[in-house]
Amino acid sequence: MSRMMNIYQQLQKIGSRGATAGEIGDTLQIDRSTASRYLNDLVKANRVEKIPGKPVKYVIKMPKRKGAANLNVIGAEESLQPLLETGMAAFLYPSRPLPILLTGETGTGKSYLAEKLSNMAIENSDTSGDVPFIAFNCADYAQNPELLVGQIFGIKQGAFTGATEDQTGLVEQANGGILFLDEIHRLPPSGQEMLFYLMDKGIYHRLGEATQERRANIALIGATTKESETYILSTLLRRFSVKLDVPPLRDRTDAERKALIDHFLTEEASKMNTGLSIGNDCRQAFLSYDCPGNIGQLKSDIQIACARAYLRYLNKEEAKVLVKLEDFPGENRVKSKGGSHTYRNIEVNHETDEPSYLFPNIYQRLDYKSRDTQNKDKRNLQQVVLDYIRDLTEKYQQPSFSRDSWQQLIDHDLFQVLQNTVDILNANLPFNIDKNRVYVIGLHLQNYRNHLRENIQKEPIPVMIHPNAMYRQAAGQLAFQLRTEIDMDLPQEEIELLAHFLTPEKQTEQEMTSEQELAVILVTHGTSTASSMAEVTNYLLGNHVIHAVDMPLNMSAEDTYERVKKTINGMSQIRGVLLLVDIGSLITMGDTIQHELNVSIKTLSSVNLPMVLEAGRQSLISEQTLDGMYQEAKSALLTFMEKDQQQASIQKKRLIATVCFTGEGAAQLLESWLENQLSTVDQDVLIRSVRIDPVTKDTSVLTDLKDYYDVIAIIGTVPVSIEGIPYIPAWELLQVEGISRMQKLLEITRKSSVLQLDEHVSEDEIYDLIIQGLQEIVTYINPKTMAELLQEHIPPIRDYYGWDSNRELGMWMHIGSLIDRILDTTLKNQDDQFLSSIPLDHQTVPSSQEVEIWRPLFDHIYQTFHIELIDDIKREIVKLSR
Amino acid sequence: MADQMKVIILCSWGATSSQLAKKVQEAAEKRGMDVEAYAGGTGEFKDKASQYDVALLEPQVRHLKKEVTKVADEHGIPVELVDQRAFAMMDGEKVLDQALDLLKK
Numbered sequence: 001m002s003r004m005m006n007i008y009q010q011l012q013k014i015g016s017r018g019a020t021a022g023e024i025g026d027t028l029q030i031d032r033s034t035a036s037r038y039l040n041d042l043v044k045a046n047r048v049e050k051i052p053g054k055p056v057k058y059v060i061k062m063p064k065r066k067g068a069a070n071l072n073v074i075g076a077e078e079s080l081q082p083l084l085e086t087g088m089a090a091f092l093y094p095s096r097p098l099p100i101l102l103t104g105e106t107g108t109g110k111s112y113l114a115e116k117l118s119n120m121a122i123e124n125s126d127t128s129g130d131v132p133f134i135a136f137n138c139a140d141y142a143q144n145p146e147l148l149v150g151q152i153f154g155i156k157q158g159a160f161t162g163a164t165e166d167q168t169g170l171v172e173q174a175n176g177g178i179l180f181l182d183e184i185h186r187l188p189p190s191g192q193e194m195l196f197y198l199m200d201k202g203i204y205h206r207l208g209e210a211t212q213e214r215r216a217n218i219a220l221i222g223a224t225t226k227e228s229e230t231y232i233l234s235t236l237l238r239r240f241s242v243k244l245d246v247p248p249l250r251d252r253t254d255a256e257r258k259a260l261i262d263h264f265l266t267e268e269a270s271k272m273n274t275g276l277s278i279g280n281d282c283r284q285a286f287l288s289y290d291c292p293g294n295i296g297q298l299k300s301d302i303q304i305a306c307a308r309a310y311l312r313y314l315n316k317e318e319a320k321v322l323v324k325l326e327d328f329p330g331e332n333r334v335k336s337k338g339g340s341h342t343y344r345n346i347e348v349n350h351e352t353d354e355p356s357y358l359f360p361n362i363y364q365r366l367d368y369k370s371r372d373t374q375n376k377d378k379r380n381l382q383q384v385v386l387d388y389i390r391d392l393t394e395k396y397q398q399p400s401f402s403r404d405s406w407q408q409l410i411d412h413d414l415f416q417v418l419q420n421t422v423d424i425l426n427a428n429l430p431f432n433i434d435k436n437r438v439y440v441i442g443l444h445l446q447n448y449r450n451h452l453r454e455n456i457q458k459e460p461i462p463v464m465i466h467p468n469a470m471y472r473q474a475a476g477q478l479a480f481q482l483r484t485e486i487d488m489d490l491p492q493e494e495i496e497l498l499a500h501f502l503t504p505e506k507q508t509e510q511e512m513t514s515e516q517e518l519a520v521i522l523v524t525h526g527t528s529t530a531s532s533m534a535e536v537t538n539y540l541l542g543n544h545v546i547h548a549v550d551m552p553l554n555m556s557a558e559d560t561y562e563r564v565k566k567t568i569n570g571m572s573q574i575r576g577v578l579l580l581v582d583i584g585s586l587i588t589m590g591d592t593i594q595h596e597l598n599v600s601i602k603t604l605s606s607v608n609l610p611m612v613l614e615a616g617r618q619s620l621i622s623e624q625t626l627d628g629m630y631q632e633a634k635s636a637l638l639t640f641m642e643k644d645q646q647q648a649s650i651q652k653k654r655l656i657a658t659v660c661f662t663g664e665g666a667a668q669l670l671e672s673w674l675e676n677q678l679s680t681v682d683q684d685v686l687i688r689s690v691r692i693d694p695v696t697k698d699t700s701v702l703t704d705l706k707d708y709y710d711v712i713a714i715i716g717t718v719p720v721s722i723e724g725i726p727y728i729p730a731w732e733l734l735q736v737e738g739i740s741r742m743q744k745l746l747e748i749t750r751k752s753s754v755l756q757l758d759e760h761v762s763e764d765e766i767y768d769l770i771i772q773g774l775q776e777i778v779t780y781i782n783p784k785t786m787a788e789l790l791q792e793h794i795p796p797i798r799d800y801y802g803w804d805s806n807r808e809l810g811m812w813m814h815i816g817s818l819i820d821r822i823l824d825t826t827l828k829n830q831d832d833q834f835l836s837s838i839p840l841d842h843q844t845v846p847s848s849q850e851v852e853i854w855r856p857l858f859d860h861i862y863q864t865f866h867i868e869l870i871d872d873i874k875r876e877i878v879k880l881s882r
Numbered sequence: 883m884a885d886q887m888k889v890i891i892l893c894s895w896g897a898t899s900s901q902l903a904k905k906v907q908e909a910a911e912k913r914g915m916d917v918e919a920y921a922g923g924t925g926e927f928k929d930k931a932s933q934y935d936v937a938l939l940e941p942q943v944r945h946l947k948k949e950v951t952k953v954a955d956e957h958g959i960p961v962e963l964v965d966q967r968a969f970a971m972m973d974g975e976k977v978l979d980q981a982l983d984l985l986k987k
Contacts, residue, residue: 653983684983769970776972777901806963809970810893810942817898839895839925880894880942 003030004038005098005241008089011048011060018051018059047092073116074263075256080113083244087113090242091121097219099199099239101184103226104246107296110223111135111182113246118178121219132177134170138186145188146536150207152181153194159208159613171204175216184222185231188532190609195220196236207536210610210636249294254287257298261286264299265323268306274313276306278323285328304329411446413486418442421481425474425502430566432547433474433502441498445482448494468499470570475499517575518629520615521567523549523560523589524582524607533609537616545616557585565593576600576626578615578633580607588726591741602630610636654685654746655709657702659716661694666717666730674715682746685712692718712745763805767791770812778820780827781865786816789864793857800853801881811881815857818877822867840872844879854878886916888933889981891964892950893940895923902940902964905974906981917978928953936985937961938977941969960984 006028011019019027021036028035039058042048051057076084090098100117102110115135122131141148150159154169170179181187187195198204202215222240224232249257261283269276282305291297305327313321418438426433475498482488490498524530527550534548547567551560568577577599579590583606590603604611614636618629656674660666667689674687686709690701699720705711706722714720715728728742767787774783790812798808825834846854854874862868869877889906893899899921910917920934924946927937931953937960939947944963954961962984968976 766970769967773970773972776905777898804944806941806944806966809966810898810940810944813898813940813969813972814893814942817901821897837896839923876894 003028003034004041005089005093007035007038008042008047008060008093009086011042011058012085012089014059016059018057020055020057022055024058073113074259075252078256079247079252083113083246084117086242087117087244088120091117091219092124096217097121097178098241099220099222100242100244101237101240102221102223102244102246103229104223105225105248105292105294107294107298108246108248109295110246111137111180112295114180114182114221114223118180118219118221121178130177132174133180134174134177135180135182136170137182139183142183142186145186145191145532146207148187149191149194149536152187152191153204154206154209154214156206156208159206166206169204169206171198171216171218172214174218176218178219178221180221180223182223183225183228185224185228188536189233189526189528190532190536192233192236196233196239199239205610208613210614249291249298257287260295260298261302264302265306268303272310272321274321276309276321276323279325282323282325282328285325289328301329411449414445414449414482414488415442417481417485417488418445418478421478424481425477429470429474430549430563430570431470432544441478441502445488448490449488468570471499471502472496474502478502517573518619518624518626519547519568519571519574519577520545520580520612520619520629521547521549521564521577522580522607522612523551523564523586525551525553525584525586527552529582533607533612536609537612545619546612551586557589560586561589561593564589565597568593568597568599574599576602576629578619578626578629579603580612580615580633581605582607588745591726591745600626602626604630604633652708652710654682655705655711656685656687656742657705657711657714657716658687658689659692659702659714659718659720660689661692661718667691670715670730677742678746685746692716692720694718713742715742763808766805766809766812770809770816773813774816774820777817780823781816781820783816785864786819787812789857789860790815793860797853797857797881800849803881814880815877818873819861819865819867822869822873823865826867835870835872838873838876840876842872842875844875846875846878850878886918887981887985888918888920888935889978890920890922890927890930890934890937891940891977892922892924892927892937893943895925896921898942899923899940902969902972902974902977905972906978907974909974909978913978915978917981919978924950931957931959934959936981938964938981938984940964941966 007024010024010027021039022032024030024039025032025035039048043050043058047061048058049061051059073080073084075081087100090100100114102114104110115133118133122133136152138148141151150167150169152170154172155167157164157166194204198216198218199220202217203213204216205212205214226245229237252260265276265278286298286302286305291301293300305323306321308327309318309321309323312318415438418441422433422438475495478498479490479495482490522530522534524533530548530550534546537546538544549560549563549567564579568574577590579586579601581587581589581603587603587605590601593599594601604615611633615629615633618624618632658667658670658674660670671687671689678685688705690705692699697718697720699722702711702714702720702722702725706725711722711725713726713728714722715730717730719729720727726741726745732741770790771783771787774781774786778786794808794812798811801807803811821834825831854877858869858874889903891899891903891906901921903919903921906919907917910919922930924939924943927950931937937950937954939950939961941963943950947961947963951961962980964977965980967973968980
């Protein structure tokens with residue numbers, strides 16, 4: 001948490017007596033003046049008040065302090081107090097709200113608290129306009145991670161089949177307000193990455209949108225359960241500066257539980273047109289029963305009990321709505337003690353501002369039914385209540401318990417084995433078995449099992465040997481699992497049949513269309529990065545076009561290499577492969593494989609989602625070439641990257657090492673030959689000849705070079721293997737293909753490193769660049785103001801003198817820093833010293849035309865900075881301009 | 883590099899170049915390199931050229947490159963224009979890299 005936040009919290013602790021900057025500084029062990037600066041920022045942000053005196057004291061602004069009580073949340077002054085106060089402080093954090101992560105068991109009221117906190121923040125915000133609050137439960141789309149990401153970030157028209165129009169995402173809707181994401185752990189890793197990018201930079205992209213950068217300013221609240229926190233990327237987790245743990249119902253005080261029960265009963269009572277009472281024994285049951293679903297379950301249990309009681313009332317079994325112990329839906333009912341049939345009336349507070357009718361009002365539904373059916377069809381009413389109870393029960397079931405229709409048809413044990421085995425197979429096989437296959441095979445085997453059980457004799461099926469050994473092997477493994485886990489012994493013909501089931505449909509039909517002639521294989525570090533990105537893309541494109549190979553941290557480069565090879569081997573009739581990789585040795589892997597497998601392979605590194613999408617899209621174009629696909633995907637990468645990212649880090653210089661046994665003969669020959677081969681954009685590449693001792697074969701020189709240079713290739717007559725550096729034998733280089741391989745290596749490495757020189761700044765870039773540059777050097781002027789002023793006035797001047805972009809850029813900087821210098825000297829009364837430092841030239845005489853062309857700029861400078869440039873300086877500028 | 887490297891950054895009279903030289907100096911110190919970065923106008927370069935190892939020319943005086951190169955050649959000093967982007971962002975690190983590269987060539 002930031003320092004300002006610490007100070008704010010410290011002041012909160014101190015309370016109404018306040019503290020001086022010195023005291024705060026001492027407690028937090030920071031400099032007094034630093035503390036004072038932050039305190040004054042807090043005063044400016046209207047969060048802290050100054051108490052005049054000597055020394056000045058600071059105190060938390062009171063209205064905010066009352067906030068916790070104002071929230072009208074049960075427990076606000078007891079078990080929830082620390083949580084609410086920190087939450088509010090985070091929201092009211094000066095400049096912008098800190099992201100909050102709420103953790104806690106199911107039903108503890110995370111969404112409720114998020115909404116309460118948001119309402120409070122919205123009420124307290126300075127802006128008078130509408131502040132949106134958008135709440136969304138990621139579990140609603142849990143079955144479809146891609147659509148989930150699309151919901152949150154929006155989808156671009158045409159991003160996939162069916163995306164007929166642009167779809168705004170929740171982020172856009174919540175812009176300027178609050179976005180609450182419940183069950184945030186259900187976001188796939190790619191979505192989590194997009195989210196923390198948004199938190200960091202305020203920038204996001206809609207799905208399928210590579211070029212347009214969108215901005216949003218949102219306050220984010222996430223919620224998750226403790227156990228699920230492990231599904232959240234640590235990078236995302238870290239960005240939640242405030243983590244709040246919502247206590248479970250069992251840790252709340254008795255008084256709070258009482259208050260909650262009363263609150264929910266009151267809520268129910270207010271929906272009825274008649275009084276509501278509850279038996280003491282029943283109330284006692286609600287107070288003491290084990291309620292693992294926490295407040296959520298408590299609420300729905302109370303609703304169920306009330307509905308049952310209301311039904312009796314409607315049936316005229318009772319004159320009033322009486323909630324009795326028999327209505328209590330909990331399991332461990334407290335045995336009714338004799339004579340405890342006292343009832344407690346529920347006071348209806350009609351002013352309650354809780355219109356949270358999450359559930360349809362059951363009482364109205366019942367009323368309507370009973371009016372409607374004059375003959376008082378009890379069964380009918382019963383059905384309404386039963387339906388209602390079922391609705392509620394389902395709502396509070398853990399999502400993992402929910403069974404869909406498929407599973408009801410397939411025995412649980414069988415389904416379990418299939419699912420596990422397919423997971424294992426997918427992790428170890430070069431091809432991916434679609435999840436739907438589990439159901440298909442499951443149905444088939446269930447049928448087989450039923451027949452066995454019922455002893456139905458059926459026609460033996462012919463043995464159909466699958467042509468691909470890989471699928472047969474997988475089928476064998478599946479059969480083995482079934483035999484060992486659930487004693488299901490399959491005859492040989494069934495096992496052979498399974499191989500066909502495991503094969504993706506497209507291949508069984510032997511329909512390798514032109515679409516698949518170009519394959520895209522995505523290989524990245526991490527357990528699921530590649531597969532998640534592939535999943536998103538395949539979903540968006542409605543086609544299985546991206547083949548993913550994950551490279552978990554413990555997997556060696558060799559293993560990955562083998563898996564990629566296997567994947568390629570598993571595809572028949574492909575013309576070429578585009579390898580999309582992230583970093584490291586993966587970048588050069590394609591070159592080696594290309595030689596071993598005799599398939600054209602191109603590699604693109606630093607892969608990101610837009611690139612994968614573009615590559616996938618291109619691979620569907622039937623007449624597309626590997627080169628074309630490569631170029632398109634590459635440009636998707638570049639458009640996505642921010643300019644400053646492109647040149648963020650200083651790159652090591654590129655180097656090609658030439659090797660031979662002497663270090664003089666072949667190596668030097670190669671060196672000079674290579675030098676002539678390098679294109680102008682590769683002039684930065686150094687070539688170094690290295691001797692490899694024929695006896696020791698010592699390569700330490702090369703390893704050393706690797707530390708100082710980006711060694712992009714080793715070329716020579718002695719095969720050497722250094723991890724991550726491709727070796728090109730000299731003989732290969734002398735063939736056409738050899739050069740192209742080297743050129744490609746140059747090209748891959750060029751992308752990131754060449755921006756140092758030769759990269760000309762275009763005119764529309766000047767403005768943004770200059771702002772950053774001026775920021776580095778000026779003291780007084782606002783770089784943005786200056787840049788705006790120059791942008792307005794420089795173009796006619798530039799055109800007059802016919803400056804190229806170099807000189808224009810130089811003049812922007814020159815004038816910008818000049819004005820700052822003049823301000824500096826004026827303020828320090830050093831005008832004379834300053835002027836004497838300039839080699840003034842009294843001979844330059846601006847022509848009348850020049851005077852005219854410069855006048856608007858000089859006037860504007862005067863208006864903005866109140867600086868009248870003296871003639872000598874104007875002359876100097878004119879002279880420099882010519 | 884055993885010896886100290888002296889870089890001169892040239893502009894019209896040292897206004898922006900002094901700022902940029904400061905940035906380069908900072909970058910060098912951060913890397914623990916023995917570099918001395920100077921700033922100056924193109925006018926005075928003629929007389930002082932021999933003191934430096936490498937010269938960089940700011941873009942606004944690009945049109946004077948020929949003149950400057952002539953002087954520099956006499957003293958065997960490599961000259962180049964400051965990389966535009968690095969200049970625009972007053973990026974001392976990059977300019978230092980450029981000077982180092984230039985010296986190697």
